[in-house]
Amino acid sequence: MAVNQLELASRTKTINQTEKFGISAYISEENNNRLQSIMYTKLAAAGSYLFWDGDETEYLYYVRSGIIKLVKSTEEGRDMTMSIVQKGDLIMEMNGFHVSLHNFSAIVIEDAEVGVIQKKDLEILLQRHGDFALEFMSWMGLMHRITQSKFRDLLMYGKPGALASTLIRMCNSFGIACEDGIRIDLKLTNTELAEIIGATRESVNRMLSELKTEGTITVKNGQIIVQRLSNLKGKCNCPSFLVCPLEICRM
Amino acid sequence: MAVNQLELASRTKTINQTEKFGISAYISEENNNRLQSIMYTKLAAAGSYLFWDGDETEYLYYVRSGIIKLVKSTEEGRDMTMSIVQKGDLIMEMNGFHVSLHNFSAIVIEDAEVGVIQKKDLEILLQRHGDFALEFMSWMGLMHRITQSKFRDLLMYGKPGALASTLIRMCNSFGIACEDGIRIDLKLTNTELAEIIGATRESVNRMLSELKTEGTITVKNGQIIVQRLSNLKGKCNCPSFLVCPLEICRM
DNA sequence: TTGATAGTGTGATATTTCTCACAAAAGTTC
DNA sequence: GAACTTTTGTGAGAAATATCACACTATCAA
Numbered sequence: 017m018a019v020n021q022l023e024l025a026s027r028t029k030t031i032n033q034t035e036k037f038g039i040s041a042y043i044s045e046e047n048n049n050r051l052q053s054i055m056y057t058k059l060a061a062a063g064s065y066l067f068w069d070g071d072e073t074e075y076l077y078y079v080r081s082g083i084i085k086l087v088k089s090t091e092e093g094r095d096m097t098m099s100i101v102q103k104g105d106l107i108m109e110m111n112g113f114h115v116s117l118h119n120f121s122a123i124v125i126e127d128a129e130v131g132v133i134q135k136k137d138l139e140i141l142l143q144r145h146g147d148f149a150l151e152f153m154s155w156m157g158l159m160h161r162i163t164q165s166k167f168r169d170l171l172m173y174g175k176p177g178a179l180a181s182t183l184i185r186m187c188n189s190f191g192i193a194c195e196d197g198i199r200i201d202l203k204l205t206n207t208e209l210a211e212i213i214g215a216t217r218e219s220v221n222r223m224l225s226e227l228k229t230e231g232t233i234t235v236k237n238g239q240i241i242v243q244r245l246s247n248l249k250g251k252c253n254c255p256s257f258l259v260c261p262l263e264i265c266r267m
Numbered sequence: 268m269a270v271n272q273l274e275l276a277s278r279t280k281t282i283n284q285t286e287k288f289g290i291s292a293y294i295s296e297e298n299n300n301r302l303q304s305i306m307y308t309k310l311a312a313a314g315s316y317l318f319w320d321g322d323e324t325e326y327l328y329y330v331r332s333g334i335i336k337l338v339k340s341t342e343e344g345r346d347m348t349m350s351i352v353q354k355g356d357l358i359m360e361m362n363g364f365h366v367s368l369h370n371f372s373a374i375v376i377e378d379a380e381v382g383v384i385q386k387k388d389l390e391i392l393l394q395r396h397g398d399f400a401l402e403f404m405s406w407m408g409l410m411h412r413i414t415q416s417k418f419r420d421l422l423m424y425g426k427p428g429a430l431a432s433t434l435i436r437m438c439n440s441f442g443i444a445c446e447d448g449i450r451i452d453l454k455l456t457n458t459e460l461a462e463i464i465g466a467t468r469e470s471v472n473r474m475l476s477e478l479k480t481e482g483t484i485t486v487k488n489g490q491i492i493v494q495r496l497s498n499l500k501g502k503c504n505c506p507s508f509l510v511c512p513l514e515i516c517r518m
Numbered sequence: 519t520t521g522a523t524a525g526t527g528t529g530a531t532a533t534t535t536c537t538c539a540c541a542a543a544a545g546t547t548c
Numbered sequence: 549g550a551a552c553t554t555t556t557g558t559g560a561g562a563a564a565t566a567t568c569a570c571a572c573t574a575t576c577a578a
Contacts, residue, residue, distance in 0.1 A: 111412055112405025149400035154363025160411040161362055167418030171465040172347055214422040216536055467566055
């Protein structure tokens with residue numbers, strides 16, 4: 017049985033592609049233009065780094081296209097992916113406008129075009145336009161809530177729950193409705209998935225196998241298609257989508 | 268061997284008690300006064316709730332005294348403590364100034380006096396005073412970074428690492444220098460500790476026993492005294508405190 | 519001071535997750 | 549399309565963590 021139509025409509029990015037995405041959905045047209053006006057464009061090839069863990073937080077990055085992952089590395093070489101961002105997302109990591117250091121690296125995983133914003137320029141803009149500052153704060157608050165709900169899911173329901181939560185979020189952020197269900201339009205290896213949920217590649221592999229035999233997911237051309245979203249929801253205690261605000265349930 | 272003096276000085280709340288604490292350390296005297304001016308005082312007894320998961324996010328709470336924990340409950344009755352806040356902390360959970368719902372409950376664990384702030388009043392204040400808005404954003408950014416680093420620690424180094432990280436953070440937030448080391452001035456049961464790190468009471472109990480026999484910690488009057496902070500740091504890959512900004516390593 | 523209640527300590531066992539080892543499959547390059 | 553390289557799949561065993569059961573200790577209120 018496929019996912020019901022209401023879910024498809026609300027849960028996938030297809031309908032959103034014609035609409036506003038990322039931070040622009042949270043700020044006015046005018047303020048969005050202001051924000052755009054202080055960026056300069058930079059192209060970043062897959063595999064390159066926008067910044068490294070420990071660099072100064074001098075700039076913010078507005079993602080125009082491509083995919084970028086935010087990764088914390090440990091000395092022992094185990095990486096943890098904090099977030100995966102795309103078109104419309106703003107990469108910002110700073111406590112204020114004074115000097116501080118990045119806590120993770122930004123690795124481009126699909127060729128990207130980003131708008132680079134000088135912290136100082138943003139500060140001037142925010143100070144001058146009170147309404148922009150408020151909108152920006154709203155967005156910051158939302159990002160914080162996403163982080164909280166994400167990590168809560170990763171901690172509370174074991175690795176299968178963590179994987180299920182991640183797959184649901186990927187549906188909401190990268191999903192495209194298709195006849196079989198929701199296709200996650202993002203190619204990740206099992207190792208990359210493991211780094212998101214804090215598990216080993218082998219565990220992820222076994223869990224995915226089980227989801228396949230259950231009929232919850234299927235894989236086509238290396239992309240995961242979620243056939244039974246409700247199965248995933250059950251594994252991570254995701255309440256009915258009326259209660260769980262979609263804007264928070266994302267990567 | 269006790270903790271070295273430099274560490275003691277920087278890592279405990281003793282020196283900070285005469286200084287600014289919580290959000291007031293991040294905003295100017297003038298803006299702090301503005302913030303105080305829109306609060307009304309409320310007393311909340313231990314055991315009471317400031318708000319419940321699912322309530323509308325109508326107010327913010329500035330903690331003047333007492334201790335409050337922010338808890339997410341699941342249907343199966345397993346709770347997870349997201350944060351423990353104290354004097355100077357601001358409890359805020361909102362994506363912007365429109366209607367939204369709390370994602371966790373705020374439970375008073377030591378009699379508290381809080382300043383209640385109407386979301387609408389704060390909005391006016393922030394819009395009117397651009398410098399306040401910037402300071403407020405700095406603080407929001409910092410809170411987000413604390414959340415990220417906390418959950419990262421909870422996920423990456425197993426339960427012993429999660430416990431070690433939590434104990435270090437408790438030293439920084441509630442620690443008082445004493446002759447044996449750092450006394451954590453907060454009484455938590457093993458169950459409460461378990462709810463912070465996402466483990467069972469029994470696991471916490473066994474891990475604490477081991478820390479005791481190692482000589483890393485000791486318990487006096489129901490409070491934990493950390494005797495060898497470096498032992499804890501080793502367990503959660505905490506880099507030297509010159510690299511890890513203290514403002515981020517807190518509860 | 520005595521129950522009642524809440525919290526701690528600990529063994530035995532089950533379950534989850536990781537580790538290691540290696541084979542099979544898929545993707546890339548020349 | 550042969551030779552690499554990367555990724556996936558899987559078994560066996562080890563390690564970490566949870567579960568259950570119950571005794572013990574501390575705290576508190578009458």
